[in-house]
Amino acid sequence: MSQSESTPKKTQIATGDRAILPKGAKTIPIFIMGKQYEVPETLTIMKAMEFAGFQFLRGAGCRGGICGACPTVYRMPNDYKIHFGLACQTVVEADMYLAQIPFYPANRAVYKLEDIEARPDMINALYPELFRCVACNNCTKACPMNVDVLGYISALKQGDIARAAEISFDCIQCGMCASRCMGEIPQYHIAQLARRMYGKYIMPKAEHLQKRVDEINAGKYDGLLEKLQKMSHEELEKLYKEREREPDLAPNGTWVPQDAQYL
Amino acid sequence: MKVTYYPGCTLKTKARNLEDSAVASMKALGVEMEELTRWNCCGAVHSLADDDLIHQVAPVRDLIRAMEQGSDAVVTLCSMCYNSLARANLIMKNDEVKRKTINDFMDEEKDYHGELEVLHFLNFIRDHVGWDKVREQVKVPLNDMKVAMYYGCTLVRPGNVSIEPIGDTKVMGEFLEALGATPVDFPMATTCCGSYQILGNPEAALDVSAAILESALARGAEAVILSCPLCEYNLAKTQGQLTEKQKLSKEVPVYYFTQLLALALGLDSEACRFDLNDHNCLNFLKSKSLVA
Amino acid sequence: MPIEISEKTIKRDFIEKIIKLSGQDINQCFQCGTCVGACPMSDKVDTVPRKLMRMAQYGLEGPVGESQAYWTCASCYSCSVNCPRGIDLARVMEAFRLLTLRKTNEDKVKLSELPEELVKDLPQIAMVSCFRKLTS
Ligand code: SF4
Ligand code: SF4
Ligand code: SF4
Ligand code: SF4
Ligand code: FES
Numbered sequence: 257m258s259q260s261e262s263t264p265k266k267t268q269i270a271t272g273d274r275a276i277l278p279k280g281a282k283t284i285p286i287f288i289m290g291k292q293y294e295v296p297e298t299l300t301i302m303k304a305m306e307f308a309g310f311q312f313l314r315g316a317g318c319r320g321g322i323c324g325a326c327p328t329v330y331r332m333p334n335d336y337k338i339h340f341g342l343a344c345q346t347v348v349e350a351d352m353y354l355a356q357i358p359f360y361p362a363n364r365a366v367y368k369l370e371d372i373e374a375r376p377d378m379i380n381a382l383y384p385e386l387f388r389c390v391a392c393n394n395c396t397k398a399c400p401m402n403v404d405v406l407g408y409i410s411a412l413k414q415g416d417i418a419r420a421a422e423i424s425f426d427c428i429q430c431g432m433c434a435s436r437c438m439g440e441i442p443q444y445h446i447a448q449l450a451r452r453m454y455g456k457y458i459m460p461k462a463e464h465l466q467k468r469v470d471e472i473n474a475g476k477y478d479g480l481l482e483k484l485q486k487m488s489h490e491e492l493e494k495l496y497k498e499r500e501r502e503p504d505l506a507p508n509g510t511w512v513p514q515d516a517q518y519l
Numbered sequence: 520m521k522v523t524y525y526p527g528c529t530l531k532t533k534a535r536n537l538e539d540s541a542v543a544s545m546k547a548l549g550v551e552m553e554e555l556t557r558w559n560c561c562g563a564v565h566s567l568a569d570d571d572l573i574h575q576v577a578p579v580r581d582l583i584r585a586m587e588q589g590s591d592a593v594v595t596l597c598s599m600c601y602n603s604l605a606r607a608n609l610i611m612k613n614d615e616v617k618r619k620t621i622n623d624f625m626d627e628e629k630d631y632h633g634e635l636e637v638l639h640f641l642n643f644i645r646d647h648v649g650w651d652k653v654r655e656q657v658k659v660p661l662n663d664m665k666v667a668m669y670y671g672c673t674l675v676r677p678g679n680v681s682i683e684p685i686g687d688t689k690v691m692g693e694f695l696e697a698l699g700a701t702p703v704d705f706p707m708a709t710t711c712c713g714s715y716q717i718l719g720n721p722e723a724a725l726d727v728s729a730a731i732l733e734s735a736l737a738r739g740a741e742a743v744i745l746s747c748p749l750c751e752y753n754l755a756k757t758q759g760q761l762t763e764k765q766k767l768s769k770e771v772p773v774y775y776f777t778q779l780l781a782l783a784l785g786l787d788s789e790a791c792r793f794d795l796n797d798h799n800c801l802n803f804l805k806s807k808s809l810v811a
Numbered sequence: 812m813p814i815e816i817s818e819k820t821i822k823r824d825f826i827e828k829i830i831k832l833s834g835q836d837i838n839q840c841f842q843c844g845t846c847v848g849a850c851p852m853s854d855k856v857d858t859v860p861r862k863l864m865r866m867a868q869y870g871l872e873g874p875v876g877e878s879q880a881y882w883t884c885a886s887c888y889s890c891s892v893n894c895p896r897g898i899d900l901a902r903v904m905e906a907f908r909l910l911t912l913r914k915t916n917e918d919k920v921k922l923s924e925l926p927e928e929l930v931k932d933l934p935q936i937a938m939v940s941c942f943r944k945l946t947s
Pocket of ligand 4: 842844895896897
């Protein structure tokens with residue numbers, strides 16, 4: 257039985273706004289965990305799966321390519337290559353064979369960031385398996401975010417925390433690298449540790465932010481906020497409408513509001 | 520001929536004294552040494568099983584990076600890096616079947632056929648700088664300094680990658696003589712320090728390390744030079760333990776060979792980096808009036 | 812303890828596996844013991860290299876498997892460069908290790924039990940080489 261024939265029924269269970277097949281839409285066959293489904297060719301893997309009747313309890317989150325919950329592996333006919341993509345971002349192709357790997361177990365060290373320093377040997381002690389990397393590069397090939405995973409693993413082995421943090425910046429913790437690792441290394445957890453160390457100890461601190469936080473803590477804005485809280489709806493609306501605005505094309509740093517006492 | 524420098528992981532952290540002294544010395548000698556911009560760990564040890572090719576991938580990838588950077592040769596300071604790069608290079612040069620498998624596996628990289636030469640820094644100085652030039656530039660000759668030449672394993676074994684014919688190693692002696700020091704040969708100059716067994720079987724590694732140091736002392740050595748950070752750990756960083764356990768009769772200063780080069784060239788402490796060695800290293804040089 | 816050698820104990824497939832993995836003809840060994848003299852670890856192990864070679868020639872899979880000697884081998888190639896029969900013994904040691912490591916998915920050094928201070932102190936090449944030789 258072809259799936260497109262049963263579409264009207266399917267729309268009852270499927271979720272997502274695009275799960276209803278538009279009139280005249282072309283469908284293509286895809287294979288989800290080995291079973292064939294006919295799905296509209298314009299859908300992402302995630303929408304296509306929902307169209308086919310799957311419901312996501314896990315394996316979906318932001319639907320915007322940023323949470324890392326929906327990594328999917330697939331193969332194309334007559335191609336030995338294994339492909340990786342985010343289900344919410346990758347558009348289906350005819351005859352793709354796919355399965356989701358929403359979660360992949362990976363060793364995660366327990367540490368208190370406050371108790372450690374940004375030192376390579378701290379990373380080595382928490383994750384000695386780092387040194388099992390054989391540079392097979394499977395991780396880089398698996399990354400749906402095109403992160404140079406071997407690059408950051410190499411930087412970590414070389415003790416360059418800042419570089420590892422920088423290279424791994426786009427990582428969304430999907431775990432695909434770990435699923436393919438020859439050395440059984442939890443790459444993304446180690447990179448996260450590096451970014452945490454970088455953020456807390458290496459990156460220059462934003463002094464203006466600290467100043468503002470201190471001012472807030474010192475109560476500089478308390479009175480103002482209290483005043484706002486006591487205002488009626490109408491008063492608030494009026495205040496909002498009449499607020500002083502920075503001209504759209506004002507060059508950076510040139511405009512100052514008339515009342516500068518809260519800057 | 521363009522020679523690219525492959526640092527290796529350890530030289531960027533634990534063995535900064537090896538790298539800093541070498542880089543500064545080359546600068547002082549006016550020798551251009553471009554560093555490889557992108558590289559991964561070479562794997563440190565060569566895999567010995569006939570069917571195990573995945574462990575050759577790391578060093579080959581580095582050689583491909585060097586090729587991409589337009590190099591004709593790669594030079595290393597760390598003995599282990601030297602050994603693992605040189606041996607992988609031989610496979611790629613000579614073994615057609617393995618070469619194809621490795622190239623096919625790395626389908627994201629350019630093919631490699633062993634085009635590059637892998638050099639160790641000692642041979643690089645000898646052949647591309649020359650002892651005469653070194654001798655000319657020496658500002659602080661290391662007179663009356665008896666230095667044991669510790670080659671260890673990976674510079675000289677196996678024969679097909681040995682930096683000199685096995686049993687006829689001269690390069691460290693020539694190096695020391697160029698600096699004005701007195702080279703001391705000793706029976707255990709090429710005996711293994713225990714290598715990675717410092718993790719696997721520490722007692723065994725400590726025993727051999729102590730025996731090596733005693734052997735050097737017995738020949739009247741006042742100091743030891745070497746070129747491998749793991750040898751340095753086993754022979755230098757464990758000395759406190761060794762004397763405490765009475766495996767070693769007295770402490771011996773241990774240096775990377777490049778540190779003595781930098782010292783003899785009259786370079787400052789930023790270049791020599793004796794601050795990263797054990798305290799006895801600086802004390803010894805002070806006793807010889809080589810540093811203030 | 813005497814080692815029993817009979818048709819029953821000789822594992823021919825074990826001999827073949829060793830030869831294949833190492834690429835060395837272990838039957839060439841004539842038991843001179845040069846390797847023992849060359850090996851820095853031979854006074855620290857239960858079975859010296861020469862004896863291991865003999866056991867391998869007889870296909871004594873069990874006793875070879877029980878020996879701890881090749882886990883203390885440092886892959887220094889002293890034996891290899893000194894063997895008068897041209898046997899690259901370091902490769903045979905690697906074959907012994909791999910036959911165990913490939914069978915069990917178990918590591919000879921437990922990473923989670925390594926002393927933290929030691930790992931912090933050691934150069935990276937110590938970990939890299941140790942894990943390559945002693946973990947599966
Ligand atoms: S680095 Fe790993 S966890 Fe991060 S996005 Fe890439 S594959 Fe996913
Ligand atoms: S998959 Fe694992 S072993 Fe392979 S390059 Fe990446 S981190 Fe290294
Ligand atoms: S390679 Fe192993 S068995 Fe051979 S001499 Fe060295 S430590 Fe001994
Ligand atoms: S040196 Fe060679 S021939 Fe002699 S016992 Fe050892 S392996 Fe056998
Ligand atoms: S659902 Fe968040 S990345 Fe796909």
